[in-house]
Amino acid sequence: MAGLTQSTIGRKFLMALSAMFLLIFLLIHLSVNLLSLFGEEGPFNAASHFMGYNPLIQFAMQPVLIAGVVFHFVMGFVLEIKNKNARPVKYAVAKNSGNSTWMSRNMIISGAVILAFLGVHFYDFWVHEMNYKYLEGLAIDEGRYWEELHAKFADPIRVAFYVISFVLLGLHLSHGFQSSFQSIGARHPKYLKCVNTLGTWYSILIPLGFIIVAVFHFVTQ
Numbered sequence: 244m245a246g247l248t249q250s251t252i253g254r255k256f257l258m259a260l261s262a263m264f265l266l267i268f269l270l271i272h273l274s275v276n277l278l279s280l281f282g283e284e285g286p287f288n289a290a291s292h293f294m295g296y297n298p299l300i301q302f303a304m305q306p307v308l309i310a311g312v313v314f315h316f317v318m319g320f321v322l323e324i325k326n327k328n329a330r331p332v333k334y335a336v337a338k339n340s341g342n343s344t345w346m347s348r349n350m351i352i353s354g355a356v357i358l359a360f361l362g363v364h365f366y367d368f369w370v371h372e373m374n375y376k377y378l379e380g381l382a383i384d385e386g387r388y389w390e391e392l393h394a395k396f397a398d399p400i401r402v403a404f405y406v407i408s409f410v411l412l413g414l415h416l417s418h419g420f421q422s423s424f425q426s427i428g429a430r431h432p433k434y435l436k437c438v439n440t441l442g443t444w445y446s447i448l449i450p451l452g453f454i455i456v457a458v459f460h461f462v463t464q
């Protein structure tokens with residue numbers, strides 16, 4: 244592990260693994276959120292209660308997830324700084340050439356916006372949840388989740404900030420998805436076409452799904 248973090252290739256490999264882990268998390272997270280579209284009587288409350296009180300999810304998967312998120316952001320900044328230091332003189336003309344797209348050169352910017360979003364998002368939901376369960380020790384209420392989520396999206400400023408973040412998330416994913424596969428060595432043209440197609444669909448549908456959830460709760464207030 245220490246060896247992997249010493250070389251650029253090793254760091255990119257670990258970065259890609261953490262990215263893939265987060266790609267799976269986003270899919271699960273969106274699936275649960277989409278259940279909220281079925282309304283207060285739908286399956287969202289039961290699913291959220293299960294996720295919130297299952298000991299395996301709470302005490303094994305949640306810490307791993309948080310470590311994965313922190314690792315991904317820290318490693319992203321480390322790679323960016325190392326890249327900049329390796330190229331101390333700026334290119335005279337930053338041409339959009341070769342396979343370097345505007346997005347691939349600006350992963351750090353979209354990443355920083357997502358990091359800001361996560362700060363707000365943790366405050367909105369996670370901190371509230373930890374307070375409810377562990378600090379205030381309030382009674383278990385299996386029916387509260389849908390109402391709590393719905394109330395958050397009454398504020399148009401929050402909805403706008405979330406939607407802008409999801410658009411940036413889409414841009415981040417549009418490069419990050421295929422880049423993570425390349426970094427773990429899936430470079431064969433046979434796989435590349437498939438990975439690119441899958442990445443394009445993933446980076447459109449996942450953020451769009453989150454946007455639908457936020458806008459749905461706003462317009463149904």
Ligand code: HEM
Nearest residue numbers: 272276295305308312357364368369372392453454456457
């Ligand atoms: C409309 C969109 C979204 C809604 C309504 C939403 C809602 C929620 C809710 C209700 C929780 C549970 C808090 C808890 O019980 O602990 C949560 C946790 C979380 N969300 Fe989201 N989320 C959205 C989008 C996102 C996106 C796009 C990301 C990542 C870029 C994200 C990352 C997280 C993380 C890392 C957690 C902490 C997971 C945990 O509790 O273990 N969320 N979100």
